[in-house]
Amino acid sequence: MLKFENVSKVYDDGFQAVSSVNFEIQEGEFLVIIGPSGSGKSTTMKMINRMIPHTSGTITIDGNDVTKLNAAELRRNIGYVIQHIGLFPHYTIAKNIAIVPELKGWDKEKINDRVHELLKMVGLDPEVYSDRYPKELSGGQQQRVGVARALASNPRVILMDEPFGALDPLTRDQLQGELISLHQKLKKTFVFVTHDMDEALKLGDRIAIMKDGKLLQIDTPEKLLHEPAHGFVEEFIGKHRIMQNPELMPVTDVMNEKVLTSLPQRSPERALSFMRKRQVNTLIIVDEDDRLLGILPAHDLIAKMKDTKYIKEIMLSPKPYLSDSATARDAIIMMDEAPNGIIPIVDKDHKVIGVVTRGTLLSALSSQWTELEVAQ
Known part of the structure; x- marks a missing residue:
């Protein structure tokens, strides 16, 4: 064209x-x-x-x-x-x-x-x-x-x-x-x-x-x-x-453990205030036992909050997500399937333990390579 x-x-x-x-x-x-x-x-x-x-x-x-x-x-x-x-x-x-x-x-x-x-x-x-x-x-x-x-x-x-x-x-x-x-x-x-x-x-x-x-x-x-x-x-x-050997690198080495989570019964107004205070753009929705239920990006929250009582009404599917046994390579491949650019990481009980984004992936792998260069 x-x-x-x-x-x-x-x-x-x-x-x-x-x-x-x-x-x-x-x-x-x-x-x-x-x-x-x-x-x-x-x-x-x-x-x-x-x-x-x-x-x-x-x-x-x-x-x-x-x-x-x-x-x-x-x-x-x-x-x-x-x-x-x-x-x-x-x-x-x-x-x-x-x-x-x-x-x-x-x-x-x-x-x-x-x-x-x-x-x-x-x-x-x-x-x-x-x-x-x-x-x-x-x-x-x-x-x-x-x-x-x-x-x-x-x-x-x-x-x-x-x-x-x-x-x-x-x-x-x-x-x-x-x-x-x-x-x-x-x-x-x-x-x-x-x-x-x-x-x-x-x-x-x-x-x-x-x-x-x-x-x-x-x-x-x-x-x-x-x-x-x-x-x-x-x-x-x-x-x-980036690529030292992502097939052998656990996804837990490249995830961010600081995850902002919320119960699904939170109001959209409180959820948005919560996100602004923590300066994040995505909420991970969990149940009382921290098990993954969904994802809520800020842009969806703001667009739909007017007619919404609880955030569970507008949260998105948590897929794709990865287990803590996955590798960095799995995250790299799956990132294409993540429409919001974020992949939740869960343990064997489906509890959220972290998230991977393109930014955290690049940052973590970059840091690892730098450490290897220094060691050499």
Whole structure:
């Protein structure tokens, strides 16, 4: 669908921001571009909608050279979300979302229906938020409006430039979860720029790693971890610290034993307060004997708490989970099946003793490798 062929960007002062980049993005794919500051990741993304013109090479969408398309029309057909949101402060929320459909000449009724549909989709009640102004919303709510605005004209491609970077960890995790759900539901093509590897691993179908304007590797998260194609890729994602021998490493060596659990009879308000105080984004639901019952991510809790009396009504299946006899390799393989990026670990009595996430997996294995290097 979207293709870069030998694309470079050189500024007037001679600085080469992007150097002969080649890759292709498939329809409906979620591609994350990541790299250190100055790597060219944001420049690469902004060349798609010609916010930054490329110097050489070819960028095509469905075989059409973007330089041959009308720039304004191109941008109206590509959703765009940035870190600082960019809502117009003197426009209501409904008006902010309606900007592109209005420019495209949609009739008023269609626009109103679309605004209401999108506000509901991003978890904001249109009866409450349509007539408010951006300053009346929290940062997380404003970012939801930014996502809704990007989706307003039903574009096939959505560009997102570090959209959650300025948010607190709980809000950020919640919006990441909602974005995953939106992607699965809408099947749009997403190009997402970040500097956070945990975010990239959580969101991306594939991850493109850049450094000094060059694309070093573009692969699935699992292939990046197992088969890094460049020394910097190893360093950046910690892969060379990962695989000593995961088949022999107990999963209990890579799990986090500090698990926030709750009984299923807790109210959603108390549960959310509990999570905020402990600064976690997922509750593990257990019975009176600490046996695993379910999982409750913060984004699901917030989205459904209005009509919920007890969290047992909205908790998700605990699967997948692992027993304490499993290995780190089992966790690595199973992580693909964990829709919330978390795997509970239980003992022989099905009692929760820990959890594994991509972050704890990488961190624990990284630490082990470092210890081995020191010992040698």
